[in-house]
Amino acid sequence: MTVLVAGAAATWAMVGLIWLIQLVHYPMLVGWSTADPVRAAAFHQRRISFVVGPLMAVEGVTALVLLVSRPDTMGAVSAWAAAALLGVALASTVLIQVPLHGRLAAGPDEEAADRLCSTNWIRTVAWTLRGLVLAAVLIA
Numbered sequence: 001m002t003v004l005v006a007g008a009a010a011t012w013a014m015v016g017l018i019w020l021i022q023l024v025h026y027p028m029l030v031g032w033s034t035a036d037p038v039r040a041a042a043f044h045q046r047r048i049s050f051v052v053g054p055l056m057a058v059e060g061v062t063a064l065v066l067l068v069s070r071p072d073t074m075g076a077v078s079a080w081a082a083a084a085l086l087g088v089a090l091a092s093t094v095l096i097q098v099p100l101h102g103r104l105a106a107g108p109d110e111e112a113a114d115r116l117c118s119t120n121w122i123r124t125v126a127w128t129l130r131g132l133v134l135a136a137v138l139i140a
Contacts, residue, residue: 001071007062007082008134010055014089015131017051022117022124029104030113041105059086074137082137085130092122 029040063083070079096119103112 001073003062003065003069004071004074004134004137006058007066008131008138010058010062011082011086011127011131011134013055014052014059014127017055018089018120018124018127022120026117026120030110030117037104037106037108041101045101045105056090060090071137073140078133078137082130082133085126085133089123089126089130092119092126096122 025044029044063079063086066074066079067083070076097116100112100116100119103109104116
């Protein structure tokens, strides 16, 4: 049960963070990207890693553990759904958001900034659904 609670806590921290990024930070970054893209991208990349790195690590480890050893309140479908949703969020991060941040760091790129905001909904939805799956298991 401790693993489930730790995973759910990290996930809900990411849910709050991703909604903040979606509704506040990325729209603000879009504005910065035309004024000072290199500085904005470097600032974001340098600071965000300290916040999301530990949370993503806890999520990854707990997701793997829960696939192998689940509490009685968690069925296999819930464990696999939560892991798959984390996989979607992480794949989107690596394959879409990180390259877009790289484009913004190279210079003004309005298309990359707009795509960063629009494609981040993938992660926002995935983390929110993952949080709901884990919450449902904890409440059951």
